[in-house]
Amino acid sequence: MAVTADGRRAVSASDDRSLILWDLETIKPLATFTGDGALVPAAIASDGRGIVTGDEAGTVHMLQLEKDTVLTVESYYIDKFEPAKRATQGHFYNSNVTVHSVTQKMDYFCGDYIVPVNQRANKYIVYMLEPQSEAGFFAWNFFDAILGAKEGYSSYVFEETAAAFLNQNPGLKEKLEQRRASDSTFAKSGSAQLNFVFQNSPYYEPIHNRYPVYRVNK
Numbered sequence: 001m002a003v004t005a006d007g008r009r010a011v012s013a014s015d016d017r018s019l020i021l022w023d024l025e026t027i028k029p030l031a032t033f034t035g036d037g038a039l040v041p042a043a044i045a046s047d048g049r050g051i052v053t054g055d056e057a058g059t060v061h062m063l064q065l066e067k068d069t070v071l072t073v074e075s076y077y078i079d080k081f082e083p084a085k086r087a088t089q090g091h092f093y094n095s096n097v098t099v100h101s102v103t104q105k106m107d108y109f110c111g112d113y114i115v116p117v118n119q120r121a122n123k124y125i126v127y128m129l130e131p132q133s134e135a136g137f138f139a140w141n142f143f144d145a146i147l148g149a150k151e152g153y154s155s156y157v158f159e160e161t162a163a164a165f166l167n168q169n170p171g172l173k174e175k176l177e178q179r180r181a182s183d184s185t186f187a188k189s190g191s192a193q194l195n196f197v198f199q200n201s202p203y204y205e206p207i208h209n210r211y212p213v214y215r216v217n218k
Contacts, residue, residue, distance in 0.1 A: 002043055002044045002051075003024070003044070004044055005044075007024065008023070008024055008025065009021060009022065009023065009024060009030070009044075010022045010024050011044060011051050011053075013039035013053045014038075014039060015038040015039070016038075017034050017037060017038060017039060017055065018032060018033070018034055018039070019032070019033040019034075019039055019051075019053055020032050020033075021051070037055040037056035038055060038056045039053050039055045039056075043116045043118065043119070050112075050113055050114045052114070052115060052116050052119065053119075067110065068107070068108065068109050068110060069107075069108050070105055070106065070107055070108070071105070071106060071108055071214075071216055072103065072104070072105050072216075073103070073104065073105075073106055073214035073215060073216055073217075074101050074102070074103050074214065074215040074217055075101065075102050075103075075104055075106075075210055075211070075214055076099045076100075076101055076131050076210070076211040076213075076214075077099060077100055077101070077102065077209050077210055077211070078097065078098075078099055078131065078138075078146070078147065078209040078210075078211060079098045079099055079100055079209075080096070080097070080098045081094045081095065081096060081097040081098070082094070082095050082096045091140050091141045092141060093139055093140065093141075094138060094139050094140075094141065094144075095134070095139065097131055097132045097138065097139070098132075099131055099132060099211070101215075106214065114216060115129075129213045131143075131211045131213075137213075138211065143211065143212055146207070146208070146209060146210060146211065146212060147209060149205065149208045150205060150208075151203070151204070151205045151208075153198055153203065155191065155194060158194065158198060158203075159194065161203075162194055162197040162198065162201070165197060165201055166197060172197070172200050175200075176193065176196060176197065179196065180193070
């Protein structure tokens with residue numbers, strides 16, 4: 001049996017295929033779910049909004065609780081990838097994906113899912129959701145919408161703004177100089193340098209290239 005953090009609700013899973021959400025104040029069931037096979041122990045998300053259990057049939061079942069929350073998560077940003085030149089089964093397969101991660105606080109809302117990885121379907125969950133998986137959802141274009149930037153800039157307008165921003169941020173200016181010194185192609189490209197400043201400025205949209213599946217590490 002699993003209990004919510006506030007101690008008001010509990011979830012039980014059993015061999016008779018039933019999953020029951022209990023009110024611990026009245027000791028009465030609030031909701032009942034029937035799985036496809038004997039259910040393994042249930043888990044309640046740390047924010048108290050999601051319930052996950054698995055059954056011996058290999059299915060992962062998730063229930064949602066109505067509660068918004070803020071979580072500290074590890075976010076992936078797509079740095080590089082190579083789209084296929086020809087479609088395979090209607091998809092332009094993404095390969096050779098590189099990412100970097102950032103720890104940040106994010107709002108989550110009723111209707112969002114938390115998927116614990118301490119369950120029978122661990123391998124499937126990780127294989128399909130990790131962005132660098134060779135045959136996961138990102139590889140098969142399910143999240144390609146994150147790759148399109150919605151905001152941009154006009155070079156002749158942003159040049160003056162970029163210069164002022166660099167003067168106000170000597171740390172970024174130093175990173176720019178280091179990049180120019182180590183990358184001759186970058187050093188010869190004014191547009192690449194301007195884009196570097198833009199992507200490191202508050203004008204750059206924070207969700208661009210941010211993978212829409214996040215790690216909750218505790």
